[in-house]
Amino acid sequence: MRKVTFGKPIIGDEERNAVQKVLEGTLLVHGPIAKQFEADFASYTGSEACVSVSSCTAGLHLCYFDMGLGAGDEVIVPAQTHVATAHAVELCGAKPVFVDAEIKSGNIDISKIEERITPRTKAISVVHFLGLPVAMDKVCAIAEKHGLKVIEDCALAIGGRYKGKHVGLWGDAGAYSFYPVKHITTAEGGVVITKHEDLAARLVHKKAFGVDRNVTERKEPGIYDVTDLGFNYRMNEMQAAIGIEQMKRIDGFLEKRKANYDTLYAGLENIDGVTLFEKPGADFENSHYCLSIILDEKMRADRSKLVKAINDKGVGTSVYYPSPVPYFTYYKEKYPVTGDEYPVASAISYGSIALPVGPHLGAEDMEYVAEMVKKSVGEVF
Template sequence: MKVLSLTARDAFNDNTIKVPFFSQDITNEDKKAVISALASPLLTDGPILRKFENDFRVFTGSKYTVGVSNATAALHLSLKALGIGKNDEVLIPDMTFVATASAVLLTGATPVLVDVNDDDLNISVKSIENSLTSKTKAVIPVHFAGRACNMKKIMEIARKNNLRVIEDCAHAIGAKYDGKHVGTFGDAGCFSFYPTKNITTIEGGMVITKSKTIADHIRTARNHGITKSLTQRYSHGRPWDYDVTEPGYNYRLDEIRAALGISQLKRINILNQMRSKACEYYNSKLKTVKGIKIPISDKADAYHLYVIRIKNEYGVKRDQLFEKLLKNGIRTSVHYKPLHEFTVFKKRAKIYDKLDNSKQAYKEIISLPLYTRISRDIQDKVIAAIAKQ
């Protein structure tokens, strides 16, 4: 059995760290929901998951919802449901988590790395147009940091070029575009409930779609391709009497995590408001610091990350600021190391356009601590450490 090294274990128990990068918002109600779910006769693929799916459907205003094991599974299954595979190309932003690209590779298709906007780090519409080929079959806009992409322009390009659109909404639960929840514009929207996200099921994800065909395909594929749910198999007849029409995956979301999701989703609006206020406070204090570029924001954002940029006028490079903050007991991170920097994507992704904005942003961006119950005192420590030269 592999033992976690002391350095890895202590990374989150370091007494020198006074300001964590993130902190989960778990209440007594959440704990009660989890404990209650443990008494369920079906610990997976049961009625609690169905309720979570329905609650999420209502919250997002979508037509169909399917809970899965994580957002990577959501992206993978959505691509497969749309028939994306070998010899196809899928446009994705260079500035995103590796899962977006990995999901494309898992289908046999090729990710094409596209530049991002300089202001909000969302996928560039111009770079999408510059990256189209006869093999382009889909585009995955990522709503970076909880701010919606330009879905009007992206959908126009998609319709003109017969492209499928899968929205990566991992950062964006609660985010709106033109009054509609993100994820409802394309063929499918994929959400994450990882511990750092605005709500968590520890691990977990969700697909929303307006297509019954896509929803049915994902619902079957998440469960090994079996044509009946666990409830259907045991409610009547012989439980082994089912069919498998094509290979599937073990991408289920269990009852325990679904129960936590139901509980967390009840207060998503409050949680997002708390994140919004924390971002507004950062903005008010950091906007006057020379060389610090604060993020643009909108009331429709989900405020998942607070990403500033370190310009030359600041006098210290991004990595130097990272080290300085760490010495002051403040954890920060970078979202993200661009995909073109990774060995696997250097070998297996394609690039047809310049990635100037992505490359420049990577030199400058740093994500500050942001979570629902971050105090003004904690934020002041972060702000003071940045402002002090």
């Protein structure tokens, strides 16, 4: 039986040697390696500035914190996303106001955004679901009309572009994740990219306690001032060293993901009871994080049986995500919902199965996955 894991970080001698080189020195934080990684990522995305952070969540939180977001404020947030997207708003004391998804892509339903905007709304949060870009010109037009900021959650979207522009550069800022199964990894960590250099400068300051000068900038050791409230949201030099080597492989990683995605997509078309997200038009450049199948409503109650059947054949799966965020206990208790207010997000959360397309796999793996999914559907239904 073939073993097809859902995700696997691809770490080689280059990454190990880069980390070892850092460990042979004494500067493990605030060093040149993080700055080099930031420069490499900025160059790849075409951004004016890039700020390394400890995680994508930290990056999102920093952006809202810098906005002065607080009690009484609201942010439009997709219902179909990782809970971190909403947590970043909640941690500032503001309220996430959820909007349902569209079924063809899993992305926020742009047609429903304006009806959720109130005088308290300060920003629109956009998530490029599974790496497929949102139609950002439409979102930005709404934001400009209402005087709102736009923060892009690009956790699964490295390499995603809309109308030729990399995601994260349409709005005011975009945050990325380098968790082990993402497109590249730094073990943990993230970055924020932005077209606003003044915003980047403030984030650099606030990610390190609001201290006015870091260790390498102090004329007298241990002497500094604190001019702002801030956090410890820094990326260390070991993580950045891994990131530099990973960025050298990003084009190859993305090419392999696309090839795997296309092979698997072709193998999964025309299965009774199973729907795939629509392939986007030329304006949308997908980062191909994974491929999710969506089960018809009559099949959703038995999703766990289908997952088990697929897993028993050696194919790893996941779910993105197990519930619309407003239905998680924390949010449901704080912001009660009545009935099924997010039917499309529910259909995706409760009826989808995510399948692997990572660069650790090849065409034969994709053919095997498609065959096992078809076989499992036949067995269960």
